[in-house]
Each structure stands twice: as structure tokens, then as C-alpha cells.
Amino acid sequence: MAASGNNEVFAPWKDRDAVPLIRIDQITKRFGDFTAIDNVSLDIYPQEFFALLGPSGCGKTTLMRMLAGFETPSEGRITIDGVDMASVPPNKRAVNMMFQSYALFPHLSVWDNIAFGLRRDSQDKDQVAARVEEMLKLVQLSQFARRKPHQISGGQRQRVALARSLAKAPKLLLLDEPLGALDKKLRQETQFELMDIQEKTGTTFVIVTHDQEEAMTVASRVAVMNNGQLVQVETPEVIYEQPSSVYVADFIGDVNLIEGSVAALGEGAELAWAEGRASLIGQLGAALSKGQSATFAIRPEKIAISSDEPLDRRNRVRGKILDIGYLGNLSTYHVELPEGPVVKCEVGNRSRIERRDFTWEDEVWLSWSDTAGLVLAR
Amino acid sequence: MRRLLVAVPYVWLVVLFLVPFGIVLKISLSDIALAIPPYTPTLDLSEGWTGFKAFLSQLDLENYVFLTSDDLYWKAYLSSLQIAFLSTFFTLLVGFPVAYAMARAAEEWRPALLMLVILPFWTSFLIRVYAWIGILSTEGFLNQFLMWTGVISEPLTILNTNTAVYIGIVYTYLPFMILPIYATLEKMDGSLLEAAEDLGCSRMQAFWLVTVPLAMPGVVAGCFLVFIPTLGEFVIPSLLGGSDTLMIGKVLWEEFFNNRDWPVASSVAIILLLILIVPIILFQRNQQINKEADQ
Ligand SMILES: Nc1ncnc2c1ncn2[C@@H]1O[C@H](COP(=O)(O)OP(=O)(O)OP(=O)(O)O)[C@@H](O)[C@H]1O
């Protein structure tokens, strides 16, 4: 999320001249006859906060471990800062990893844990001490320096692990589900702390998570993975607004999916979805040809609800309210269409006027603009 | 009912430790006599209080003074300490790699390996020591094998030397070293080594900086478990050792059964116990600290 001083948006991946810090080139990793990573190529640029997102078992940890050097790729090449990593052992890489289990040394104090990596580089004592103090201050643990890991709380342990992996000022910091063990509040606080630290230190972060909200909050770019493959690599906004596939749309946030077939292709796309109904109009989200079966994806918060027919909009459907949820700042309606699908719609409750008094079984109209929805390949 | 349960260990301690200890202590303060039992005075309660006072007045520290006058005894103590130290060290030298290999073996192999370590306990200790006589004697298997391979032309004299004693002790006490070290290594989190490597350690450095310190409680426990019984060991030095193998267990036995000097033998035993109290207390402290660290 690091933005350079002159309000220019940080987007080196769009810059043809930018040199990536990490080049993952057609990597495949097999365990026996099981393929954990399947022909993945990916560039990660300096100072990025890159998130790997995906369901359990999709290969996120495996990809990280290959970057750290704990696993060797079965095929393909990884270069970090222009150097081929094939024959570089973990201890010779300018990469540090924050382990999912923290992996703090139980026999060493917080102070010695953080100093551990620094001492390996045979820096002199004062230099090590100064750096450790700096790190302790950064993660606000100065008064716990003398404690052993088992004498501090889970959240504090997590911060020690972070400080330890940052201490050597690595070019690349790998974080494997760093916040998995924290409760929601502490988690959110720590997310902002992480972003703050990332900005202060300018280190490139690669973070693994299966919490999509977390990925959206912290990352400059998100890679959505499935079955060892990258499904989409984009900024959080694009991932959310323009998912490239039904899989991504469904994985990130809430979405209504309506099945149909492509009726017309023009500036956008039209999807025939039910006998005798007007086609749904949306942006074309994938390469599709006429007549092909496709899915219409629309986010609940982009749908308006009204009791009168909104004649000014081409995308409008009629249905019956099944269920209402009041969430304080917004209300959600589940509307059943006579054609079958149940559509979820979210309305903000910012003012009284917006809060209409609909109740169960009410007949309502749902509508959305021509550019709100996406037509995606099934 | 609960009181009864609490009392059990105390009763155990009193009946099986304090009472025998009191008896041995008393004998060590008595004088040798040609009688049954072979010492004087014996407590005769029929004479009441005066008899008891007379009994007390006959007890003295003569035997302890005697122990200092003959250099056999302190030499035996020293030599026992030396043998116990060295064999503990050798046992550690052999035991640590074995425990390490076991802990790193594939998970499905570990129960079988553990079984192999414990297996020798299924046969009598004496039989196993006798087996070593068969292996180490001049015409034994070891010499025959070495001569057959041509490594040596003359048989080696191993049996009835200190070397044989070390071999016997290391062999016998090895499981007591392996098991506690294995227990600490096995529960060690493998990601700690990866973390160490990640932070710039070579494999070797990671071993010394992470594995060894974390195995330390097991190493200490193992060393005490070998050192304490070895110090008073009698069977191994008397079967495998030679005439110049000086160990306090052997001296003790000779005083009791060859010289029938129960009072001196008892005082030897009391001193041995005093020497052992130090390592036993240290061992208890070590166990206590580990327990706290685990919590
Ligand atoms: N050493 C290994 N041997 C065999 N299979 C492995 C090994 N490591 C990982 N796998 C398999 O590779 C796949 C990907 O594992 P990985 O740990 O990368 O998943 P992940 O995306 O990190 O999942 P999670 O979110 O649950 O941590 C899994 O199906 C896993 O079973």
C-alpha cells in the first residue's frame, strides 16, 4: 500500500520498466504424484504487500516455503533480486519468514530471540543491541525483553516473531498466516500495525491468509489460488469489482450468481437467463462468444430495492421478500424470484429515507445499473 | 481415606529407607565382634533406661577415623568417581546420537526403535554381563573376529581391565541415557530448526544453538540416571574388572563378606550415601525446573 510521495499510485506491476524483486517462473511442485503447485508464474515487486489467498490445501504454504528455501521446486525457477535461488540454502537468502506457529526459541528470552539472526552475521555487540532495542520499540515490547516466550501472551508472542523476522532487515518478509491465532479485534489492530511497519521499513511483504477480508485490507495486490494454480492476481479493488471468474467472485465477498447464456455481445454483454424475460445487462468479465453458457455476477450492495417498478433501468426483476436482516448500518433482503433464484440485496441505512419499510412476503422490484454486474464464464 | 493415601509414600520412605538407614548408621558406629551379629553393642531393652544409656556410650566414630587411616578407601572413592564420570561421559557420547537418530526417524518407525532400546531389559542383567565375558575374553568372540579379519595378530586383553568395566557400564546403562534424551528431542518442534536456518544458521549451527540447548534437560536427567547407580556399581566391576579395578562397591562387598567387618562396611556405605546425596539433590532440582518450564 506504499504510495510514493507525489500522490502517484503505487503500481509497479503496470510499469514495463519496473524490475520485480521476486520472479517465479513456471514453478511446479510435486509431492509424490500429488501436484501441490501447478505451473505458477508470478512477479512480485519491491515494497509490495502481496497477499496469497485461497482455500485450505491450495498450496499457499508450499509456495512460501519454496521462496524461503525449505522446499525445492520440482520444475521451474525462482529468482530473488536477480539471483537464481536454485542452489541457495535458506540461511543464505535475504528472506525471512514469520512462521505460522511463530517458532520462537523456548530456551531464549524475547531479547535473545530477536538477536538470534543478528548474531549470525557476526555484527558487533553494540550494533546488535541497538537493533534489538529498535525492534522491541517497533513492536512495543521493550518491557518484556527479559521474559521467555512461555511467559508472554499469544499476541505478544506473535509480535516477537514479527520483530525477529524483521530484525535482519530482509529484502523479503514471508508471513504465513501471521494473525491466525488472534481474536478479531487484536487481528484488525495488528493488520494496521503490519501495514504501518511495512510502510516504515519498506520491506516487501508476502502474506498468506485464508481470510479474504484480511487480504483486502492489507494488500497492494492479491493472488487468489485454487488447487495449486493462480486464478487471478490483481489489486483488491479489481479482484472485488472485476473478478475474472465465478470462482474468484464467489470466493471474495458476497455475490449473487445467476445462470444463463450469452444473448448478445456489444459494449457489454447480455445474458438470457429465463424464458420470456428481458436479458440481464452487464460488463463482459471474460472472453465469451454468443450462445455460450455464462453466469451473471452481481454484488448485493449494488442492487436497489423499490416497491414501484424502476422504469429507468434495464436490469430489473420482480420478486418476493423471503427474509430480512437488520445489521445496524445496513439491511439485507433475500428476494425470491418467480424464476427460481434467490437474490440477496444490501441497502445502507444512512438516512431515514433510505430505510423503507418492507416486510416479509412483500412484492418488490430489484434493479441495478448496466455496469454493476459482470458476465463471467461458468 | 485421603490421609491414608498421603501416608503411603511416607510409610514407604520410613520402612524402606529411614529404618534401614538407621540400622546401617548404628552398625557403622559399633565395634567389630566375634558374635552373631558380628558387632557390639547390641541394644538390650530388658535393662531399661540405664541399658540404653550404656548402649549409647559404646557408640563412637572409630570406623570413620579408620577409613581415613587406610588410603584404600579414599582411593576407592576417587576411582569410583572417576569411573562413574568417564562412563557417564561415554554413555552420553553413544546415547545422544542414538536418541537423535531415533527422534529424527520416520514416525512409524519410532515405536519399534524404542522397543529395541528397551528389549535388553527382558533378559537378566547378570546373563548379559556374563555374555560380555564371552565376548571380551582372550578367546572371546571379539578377539576371534579381529584375528579372523586380520586387524590384529595377537589377542587383546580386554577382560579384567578397566576398559571392560567401561564397556559393561556403557552397555548396561545406555537405555537410561537414551530414553530421557529421546523424550526431549522427540517433542521438539521441527519448525524451530527451520526458523534457525531462516535466520542465517547453517545446519550445524542450528544443531548446536537450538537442538542441544533444548535437549539439555534430557541430557542432564540421563547423566544422573547413569552416574548415580554407576558410582556404587558392584556386579560389573567384579565380573568384568580386574584386580586393579578399584571401586567402592567392591570394597564394600569385601568388607562385608570377606572380612566380615560389618561396622567398617557400614561406614563405607554411609559415606557413599553422603557422596550421592549431592547429585541426587541436583537431579531433583533439574526435574523440578523442567516441570516448571513445561507449564
Ligand atoms: N511435505 C508434503 N508431503 C506431501 N504433501 C504435502 C506436503 N506439504 C504439503 N503437501 C500437500 O500440498 C497441498 C498444499 O499444502 P499447503 O500446506 O501449501 O496448503 P495451504 O494452502 O498452506 O493450506 P492451509 O491454508 O490449510 O495452510 C496439500 O494438499 C498438502 O496435503
Ligand SMILES: [Mg+2]
Ligand atoms: Mg498453510
